[in-house]
Amino acid sequence: MSQDNKQKEVSGSQMSFQQLIFELQQYWSGHGCTIAQPYDMEMGAGTFHPATFLRSIGPEPWRAAYVQPCRRPTDGRYGENPNRLQHYYQFQVLLKPSPDNIQQLYLDSLKAIGVDTETHDIRFVEDNWESPTLGAWGLGWEVWLDGMEISQFTYFQQVGGLDCKPVTGEMTYGLERIAMCLQNCSNIFDLVWTQNGEHTVTYGDIYHQNEVEMSRYNFELADTDSLFSWFDTCEQESNKLIEAGLPIPAYEMTMKASHTFNLLDARSAISVTERQRYILRVRTLSRAIAQAFFESREKLGFPLLKQ
């Protein structure tokens, strides 16, 4: 009996990074989620993906799950820190309206990836989320697995300055952290991405060089003059597109502006006071886009509502 348990534990600890993604997609697909694909633009968090930001606006129901690569230039450490990356992955799940059993669905997803909830210490610890650039906030928790924050769990209350009705429940899995727990691994670059017989590909094999080079670019080489002017361009374009009643391309321009701001931040090119002003400029766009998107869906008669 105890031998059996040991066996299980070992096989759980061998779950590869890609298997982890497969399992989560499978699980959430089974719970009615559209498995969306990563958005093909730079963004700081999975929340920026239109499948979250735009779909949580308005009355239309929505269930989706997807992997989103995230870029946080200031978190780069030239590949030298075992826990920090400027490019990493989130697995994002949206349930709108949030169902009554949403916590249980989440816990069952942990079981699906091999976390035994009677062995590990799993906790929902209050954490109230706010995104100043998206004009969004919500209440919820960070989820702890043996003291490690592995997920962010939020009931959206406002997005783009609009009240969320109904409320979207958002669950964001930190894939690398979860994989580190499952593989009992203390260096992110040692994570097993996939294993084919004798042949192993690690996270480091794929991303270490990327971290080194991107850190140099983000911290040292990104041309700040061009970035400042690019920020202005994106903002102007976004405004123009909002005027033209095209919230989706307008939103893409806002995402570009937001990432440009993050790059400038990594170059320490923005002073503390100016920082606040830049955040406000992005928020102003987000709010206008949220409103425009709501109106465009209204004009279409909120199609997803009819299903």
Next chain:
Amino acid sequence: MSKTQNLLIEIGTEELPPKSLKKLATAFKEEVCKSLNEQELKFSDCLWYATPRRLSILIHDLETTQEDKEQQRRGPAVSAAFDEDGKATRATEGFAKSCGIEVDQLERLETDKGSWLAFNAKVKGKETTELIAEIIESALGRLPIAKRMRWGDSDVEFVRPIKWVLILFGNVPIDCEIMGVSSGKESYGHRFHHPDSITIKDPASYLETLKQEANVLADYDVRRNLIETQVKEIAKSNNGQAVIDSDLLDEVTSLVEWPVSFSGEFNSDFLKLPKEVLISSMQDHQKYFPVIDKQGNLLPYFISVANIESKDPALIKSGNERVIQPRLSDAAFFWERDLKHGLANHIDSLKKVVYQKQLGSLHDKSERLQKTVTSLANSLSVDANTAKRAAELSLCDLLTDMVSEFPALQGTMGRYYAEADGEDATVAIALEEYYQPRFAGDKLPATPLGQLLALSEKIDSLVGIFSIGKAPTGDKDPFGLRRSAIGLLRIIIECELDIDLKELISLAASNYPKELDANKCIDNVYQFLLERLRRYYLDEGVSPDSFESVLAINTSKPLDFHHRLTAVTEFRKLAEAESLAAANKRISNILKKSDISDIKKVNDKLLSEDSELTLAKSLSEYQIRLAPMMKNRDYKSALTELAGLRETVDSFFDNVMVNCDDEAIKINRLALLSNLSALFLLTADISKLQS
């Protein structure tokens, strides 16, 4: 005594915010009790329980129905109720109709002021079960929740989604709907040990059933004590002693339903870091309890509290160890980088950080502080150059990597880095004391330089923020000025500094640029500080009239104010106090009505009655006796001394007519009284004291 039952209410929720759990639970209890009292439903006592997933109350011996009540309605006066023919007026008929009876069934109510028609209605008491839903729902609606949330499709708002409601009255579940959730017959156990529902037989067995069958310790205090005991024992078995911060213990208690404590280790190399850094990493981020040895040095252990009896506890331990390790690695990285950089090398960078848009950069603030401390150094017996250096460095640690990662360590890191850089030892200490007191009841700066630096910063903030029109209003105090003001006053009073507030405010105002016109707010800041001073004393239990009696003296030195107030408080314990206060009030009224505004000299020749002769003689003696006491600000002795005047004063008022017909004698007697009052006013205006 009517029939009673025990009532259990359990509101099951998703995980509640740990820092406010206890506040929510006690407020829930208070609100329900208040409503029961309003509904005149009696009960013997009310207990509260709380876990991350439930708010519960248990009410003992609650009446099952309200008592029937007689309710009297008064109609028209009998004299106006009937017309000349003795026929009921329309108003009378209307009244009877509204009572549902005939006019001749109305009763007569006889009073001193005449007789009225009346109706004595019997109001049937309602069943408790009919009232309880409304009582619970309105109590939940009034809980002190900073941010309420919605969930799903519903418009209901609460602190977190409600999952179940259990209301047991005796052994009968009450069916109702609370905030959109239908109450059921069952409770639920521990999320992982007992996820299924569980039946509670009756309110009295609630705690025991959850504990024995569902792995939930619902009693907050029991759980808290258990955690404390577990943590202490584990520390002991590691040959150490746990550092148990009471707020952290509350927080941990609010995060578990079934506490299982364990210890973990970290690499002892990290012990070279400042202990505050280690403690902050453990407590703030991970909710761990640090462990120290007998000498108070940290040991490379932490104690954590899990919410499960794990099938494999070693996994939980190693998981937690894997979390703390990189956190401490980060801290070590920051520590070394900051040491290499040097504290003073941040001075120039302060220019780039805005303190407040209209008030300039942190560098500007540091320059103002340098001026303020230099001006005050002498009066606090502090070397002016040392003080200037401390002010110059006082904000530098805000720019270190460690403080940006651990903001709570501002000041403390300033001390460590200044020590490492070889700054003057008193400067290093002052950099930490600069932030004291950090919260209500916190310790004050112990060194004169620390006191000087701390009070200079506080007055600079007060004057600056007031001058840009951002003084606190209502519950808005974004710059924490109330706390600054109390800190400032506490430092002056409790460290016994001879500082004049008006001068201090003017000094701080003079260090701001002319364009800001900081002088215009001097009086507002002064009034604000006096208001804070009142709060400070009222919180200490000083009665408001004692405070008023000293306020009337208009002293702008808080320490002087304090000595006077202490004297008044002591004086009030004396048997003579009350009648002397009354006498002073009488004098004050008499003088107010007369034309005498300034103290006239008493003309001895006009004194005739024994009592006024005695009083005059006493006054001259007291004037001489009190002079040295006043010089030493020995207000307490002065008032104690003056208590001896009681009989003389009483006898004066008993035997002497002040407002006599002879104008000259009258004026002389008024002068006598004003002299008497002046003696008391040397310390305080005791005419303000209420009996």
